[in-house]
Amino acid sequence: MSIKAKHFSSPAEASMARAEVQLREAAVRITAARVKVLATLLDAQRAFSHQDMQDAFTDMDRVTLYRALDCLTDAGLAHKIAGDDRVFRYSSGAEHGVAQDDAAPHHQHGHFKCTRCAKVFCLDSIGEAGLLRNALDESLGKGFQSHDIEFTIKGWCADCAQQR
16 A cells, blocks of 8 residues: 555654655665654745754754754755855755766755745745756856756745735
């Protein structure tokens, strides 16, 4: 029976099951911390900082959380977003780029950052890696090779815009 066909008593159980499947498919050792962190990222509507995660997981020590986030990032199950405030934020999802030379997949989409509350949201739908690579070729010419595409649109998220 597939994950989709199973009936879970709660959305949290379904997210934990999805996280376990993704860890298994990525050939990553399944630990309670990794499952918990990945399940949370899978359900998130925005990227979370380490501190956001630490506040949510008061029962998990900081080092375990750092290691879980690093493992998920290395496996391509999550990605790390560098903010202007020098705080990394994490979001779920396999990276959209293509791995080369057995390297980890590349981060190939943009982000929206709210300048009021500092929340960061992934822009997967407009971050089509092929379109971005084509734009790079047109702007710079053939021969340039990108390994990461990083762009950020800044503005106000829906919640902050309503507070105006």
